[in-house]
Amino acid sequence: MKKLSINGQRIVNEDGSHVILSGVNLVCKSKALGYVEPCDESLFEWFQQQGFNVIRLGLIWDGVEPEPGHYDDAYLGRIKQQVRWAAQHQIYVYLDMHQDLYSQQFGDGAPEWATLTDDLPHVTGDMWSDAYLSSPAVNRALDHFWQNTPAVDGIGLQDHYAAMWKHVASYFADCPNIIGYDMMNEPYPGSSGQQVFGAMIAAYAQNVMGMNEVDMDQLATLWFDEEKKQEILHGMADMDIYRVLMEHAQETAQAFDREVITPFFNKIAESIRTVDPDGFLMLETNYFTNMGVESGLELVQNPDGTIAHHQVYTPHGYDLVVDTDHYEIYNQERVDFIFATHRKVQNRLNVPVLIGEWGAFNGNPATYELTKAVNSIFEQYLWSNTFWCWFEGFQNTPFAKALRRGFPHTTGGVLSGYQYDYDTERIKVEYISSGGETLIYHPHAALIRAEDVRVQGAGAVCQIEIRPYYNSEAGLIAVRAEKGERIITVIAGSSRGRAVDTMY
Incomplete structure (x- = not known):
């Protein structure tokens, strides 16, 4: 397979041809399954037949480093087998260090030894992601990670994480179809995330509910009431209001991007670059940019202060009804706004975009048209993407039929536009x-x-x-x-x- 590199906002191969990557996430979050999706080579043959030429392949920190400084190469070997199956079917791979709610104790991600909660309680909500807002344990564990608090061996949590990534990059160095490293899935700010959410809710209370004095505890309670939450989501259908909410959240969220995530990425990239000097550095954004808060992320810098080469902007984009079946209030205007916001950031950074996650659809018939609409955005912006996420029964869903679309894998020159018509093929x-x-x-x-x-x-x-x-x-x-x-x-x-x- 031809080696890929970056030329401005384009991904190109070694011939200088413009490359569009389109594929799917393959991420196993189950500790019981060893964090490896059960499959064989036939799945990758099927991926190729659907036109997928890239996979975002998940790793879990708990699987890689179950004890401080001790790496499970047997686990990495099972992942490497999937990488090799992908190569046999001309599919590129980028590795995703996945986490949800930071730790395998609450969701997936960090091992128990790297989860420092100070014995605070873990509180859940109706949806898995509610715990970001409700759980003191999750937020304290994240705060310790961002502060690089020492683990039991006296080494900082982030320092462990960087060394772990170096080991991963070294282990996969003999896999030429691996193009890059997604350094952390959807970094969440920890306790400062309450300020981001609070800014949104306060703006909603003032602009929709007409409240001059905002009782944050009362408003938070409304969000965790499923019926009231649906009312709030209906209120957010007004795009003039929605933009205001995103703007109010921007200051705190961008501060986290600039002051925490960017230095963190610099550290992880330095570690990876000691092993792989050319792999793509995939720049994820904080959790709140998924819904359209403009990212303040900066490009990764080398230790000497120069800008590192081969960087790709890899934000996610979901409508607010993600992980629910409330497609009756799915709002395409919101989705358009989210991706238009990512476009603004792309132009500021001047790098290619690969949307790392989108969709998360179920078998609802509406997902066919919704998938087509998002693909049209990718066509308009000439973006690459990986759909979230493969699961058993995926191939029989309405959205899978829409993912199987014509597009230019490689353009012998400079691609200026393309469009696929599903009706006429x-x-x-x-x-x-x-x-x-x-x-x-x-x-x-x-x-x-x-x-x-x-x-x-x-x-x-x-x-x-x-x-x-x-x-x-x-x-x-x-x-x-x-x-x-x-x-x-x-x-x-x-x-x-x-x-x-x-x-x-």
Whole structure:
């Protein structure tokens, strides 16, 4: 597989061709399963047939370092087997050190020895994520981590975490399809997260409920009442109000990004870079940016103060109804706003975007259209993405059918736009050709005839090859066109495959 690198806001391969990555998360949070999703090579063959060319592959700190300074290479070996299966099917991988509620004691993530709660109680809510706001134990454990409090061996928690990442990068150094490192999933501020949430709720009370004097305890109680929470979510459907709420949360959230996450990423990146000087540094954002709070994250710096190379902005994006079945109040305008906010941050940082998580859909029929709508955003911004998340039965869901879409894996030149029409199965790719090979995934590549390919433009000449995947109707359409502006249109109707129409 060709090595990937960064050129401005584009991911490119060693030929300089523009690469779009689209795939899925594969993350096992179960300690009982050893933090490894039970599967075999056939799953990765299926991923390839769906057009997935990247996987965000989860690691759990508790699995990697069950005791201070002692690493479980047998666990990492089971993960490496999945990495190798991915490589056999031309799928890139980036490693995600996953956590939810910081620790395996509350959700998944840190081992028990790295979970310092000062014996505070753990309080849960109706949804798993409520504990970020309700649990003193979770917040105290996070505070200790961000303060780099020493573990039982006298070594700081963050120092352990950095050394653990160095070991991981070294262990996977012989896997060329690993492209990068997602240093921590959805970093949460700890106790200062209460201030971020409080700013949102206070703004809601003033702008929606007309309260001049805000009783935070009363408002927090409303949020944890499921019926009242739905009323609040309905109130947040007004985008003018929603923007105000996100703006009120911004100051505290951005301070955490600048003053805590950025130095933390600098430390972890320095550790990884001693082993892998070129792997992508995947820049996650704090938990609250998932809903549209603008990130204040800064680029990773080297120890000498220079900007580290090969960085990718990898935020997440979810509507407020995530992890529920309340699709009747799903708001596409909110989703558009969230990703438009990420776009602002991308332009500030001037790096590529790979949306690390989105979706988290269930089998509700509405998820087909919702998935199409989000994919259209990725097309508009030319972003890469990994959908959350693979689970048993995934392939039979409505959203899985929408994830199986035509898109350009590799563009021989500079991609300027593409669009897939689900109804006609037609894909249009616009680019400035460098003369290199363009590879377009299509769900029905085997039905497309090379003789239907036409190239228009002064002196334009192209070569076409149809490359179906083994035992599948899906595959790649390879186009090599002369230099210049090109538009490739691929048409494959449901009744018969025909035509790749390449025009200037």
